Amino acid sequence: MRFLPTEEQTAFAEAIDEIVEGAGGADVARAWADGDTAPGLALWAQFAELGLLGLRVSEEAGGFGGTLGDLVVVFERLGYHGVPGPYLETVALLPSLVDDGTRQALAAGAIATAAVDGVAPAAVDAAVATHRYLVRGDALHEGEPGAELTSVAPTRRLARLSPTGASTPLVPGALDAALNEAALAAAALLVGAGERLLAEAVSYAKVREQFGRPIGEFQALKHQLADVRIALSFARPLVWNAALRADEPDEDRAVSAAKVAAGDAALRAARTSLQVHGAIGYTAEHTLRIWLGLAPALSAAWGTPDFHRARIARDILPKER
Structure with missing residues (x-):
């Protein structure tokens, strides 16, 4: 198995970086958090032109026809930049659940969100979505x-959704597959968010001083940053493993292992980055708040840690006779 991106995937990731930075970088997320969705929606339109929104839609339906490996690459970069909007729902969850016409609309740039009873009881960004399920x-x-x-x-x-209009029966197994894909996308987002938190912490540790020295010179802090690096480096292969094991008998366990590891790594990164930044990290004015909030939110989204650990346990522990 190849746990590294291909040259094409690396180029796609670099294109995402360039587009986000050109749109204002973290300022897009800051504006969204403050109620100004215009920069985020403009970025959404740019990604639609790039073909990102149709990543998991077949070429016949007007999409990109990408693999789960492509999904991991894309969502890690979205997490790194804290890009706001219901990308996970539009790109990962819904394409396999909606009809052909809606699938084409999603690939063309429609904004969609969804809630799933018992798994994701509230929908993200329902106010800006044109399709809500x-x-x-x-x-x-x-x-x-x-x-x-x-x-x-x-x-x-977040907002609760109430059913309205006619309902469409789902094909048996379609929801389970879609939820696995959503959990995988969330895991990739967590890895990206964790990488950004680590990068911010390392950068600030070089300039923040205590006792006349940069705090990055203190061994205890180096150990904490190293622990974050190790956690993220162990989580990423598990995410790739889950992407490569789609449709295999142990797919559920692979996805759950990736989600748990990525969530733990991102939360460790959040705690360490906040400690490095000190009180300034708590302030609403500091950009760090974007990722400090994303880490716990995404860790609990599309299957809590308890849910995924229980699923792993059911798969590996001996069955009672």
Whole structure:
């Protein structure tokens, strides 16, 4: 198995970096968190032109026809930049659940979000979405958003959805596959967010001084930063492993292992980065708040750590006779 991106995937990742930086970098996320969605929606349109939104839509349906490996590459970069918007729902979750016409609309740039009873009870960014769905039972419903809920991540606006209109029965197995893909995308986002938190911590450790020395020179802090590096370096191969094991018998376990490891690594990165930054890291004015919120929010999204650990345990522990 190849746990590294191809040359084409690396070029795609670099294109994402250039587009985000050209659009303002972290300022896009800061604006979204403060209620100004215009820069984020403009970035969404640019990504639609790039073909990113149709990443998991077949070429016949007007999409990119990308693999799960492509998905991992893309979502890691989105996590690194803290790009706001319901990309996970539009790109990873919904393409395999909606009809052909809607699938083409998603690939063309429509903004979609979804809630799934028992897994993701609230939809992200329903106020800006043009397509809203609620999965209840074995059916897909159009959703009507209610009051906005509070999220620990300032760029994630949550809302409960109520079913409205006719429902569409889902093909057996389609929801499980879609939820695995959503969890995989969330794991890749967590790795990207963790990498950004580590980069911010290392950069600040070089300039913040205590006792007349940069704090990055203190061995205890170096050890903590090294622990973050190790955690992220162990999580990334698990994410790639899950991408490469799609449709294999142990796919569920591979996805859950990736999600747990990525969540743990991102949370460790958040704690360490906050410690490095000190009190300034808590402030609403500091950009660090984007990733400090994303780490716990995404760790709990599309299957909590307890859910995924239990799924791993069921798969590896002896069955009772």
